[in-house]
Amino acid sequence: MEKPAIILDFGAVILNIDFQKTIDAFRELGIENFQAIFSKHKQSELMQSFEKGEASTDDFRSFIRSQSDVSLSDEQIDSAWNALLLDYPTQRIEFLGRIGQHYPLFLLSNTNKVHHDQFQQHFYQQFGFELNSLFRKAYYSHQMGDRKPNLSCYQIVIDEQELTPSNTIFVDDTLLNIEAAEEIGIKGIHLTSQDELVELLPRVLAQFNQQSIS
Numbered sequence: 553m554e555k556p557a558i559i560l561d562f563g564a565v566i567l568n569i570d571f572q573k574t575i576d577a578f579r580e581l582g583i584e585n586f587q588a589i590f591s592k593h594k595q596s597e598l599m600q601s602f603e604k605g606e607a608s609t610d611d612f613r614s615f616i617r618s619q620s621d622v623s624l625s626d627e628q629i630d631s632a633w634n635a636l637l638l639d640y641p642t643q644r645i646e647f648l649g650r651i652g653q654h655y656p657l658f659l660l661s662n663t664n665k666v667h668h669d670q671f672q673q674h675f676y677q678q679f680g681f682e683l684n685s686l687f688r689k690a691y692y693s694h695q696m697g698d699r700k701p702n703l704s705c706y707q708i709v710i711d712e713q714e715l716t717p718s719n720t721i722f723v724d725d726t727l728l729n730i731e732a733a734e735e736i737g738i739k740g741i742h743l744t745s746q747d748e749l750v751e752l753l754p755r756v757l758a759q760f761n762q763q764s765i766s
Contacts, residue, residue, distance in 0.1 A: 562661035577632035701732035
C-alpha cells in the first residue's frame with residue numbers, strides 16, 4: 553500500500569501565531585483599523601497581491617504608510633508586521649522530523665517575503681538547520697505566484713509532485729482552505745484551536761491507513 557502524502561499549512565499548524573499582536577503593534581503606530589486590512593479571515597487586495605509575490609515589499613510598506621498619519625520607517629513596519637510570528641514548539645519540529653522519514657511531507661503556506669525572511673531566520677537560530685529541510689519541498693505562495701484557497705494552488709503541488717489527491721492529506725487551520733482542497737479530491741483535515749498537530753496527525757494517519765486496508 554502506497555503511503556499517503558502529507559501537505560501541511562504553516563502558521564498555527566507548525567509555527568504559533570497571534571494576529572492580535574500585529575493589530576496591536578500597528579495601532580501603536582497610528583493605524584487604528586489594521587484588522588480591516590488584514591486578519592486571518594479577511595485580507596485587502598494589496599495583501600493578497602503581496603502574498604502572491606505580485607506586490608513588492610516596497611509596495612507593501614508604501615501601502616502601510618498610506619494608512620498612517622505618522623512617518624514610519626521600514627524597520628517599524630517590518631517589526632509590527634512580524635509581531636504575529638511567535639514560537640516553534642520543539643515537540644512539533646521533532647515530530648515532523650520523524651514523520652518525514654516515513655511519509656512524503658510537504659509544506660504549503662500563504663505568506664510573504666517579510667514574514668518568510670523572519671520565520672526562516674528564527675527557525676535556523678533556534679534549531680541550527682533549515683526549516684525547508686523538514687520537507688520534500690516547501691511551497692510558499694509569494695514564490696508560487698498563487699495562494700490558497702485557489703484550486704490552482706493545490707493543483708501545482710499535486711502536479712509537480714505527481715501525487716494522487718485521494719491519497720493525499722492536507723492539514724490547515726482555515727476551514728475555507730480545507731474545503732477548497734477537498735474540491736479536487738484531497739483529504740482535508742481542519743486543525744482547530746483545540747487540536748495539536750502531534751496528537752491529531754497520528755490519529756488521522758491511523759484512520760486513513762485503516763480505511764485504505766478495508
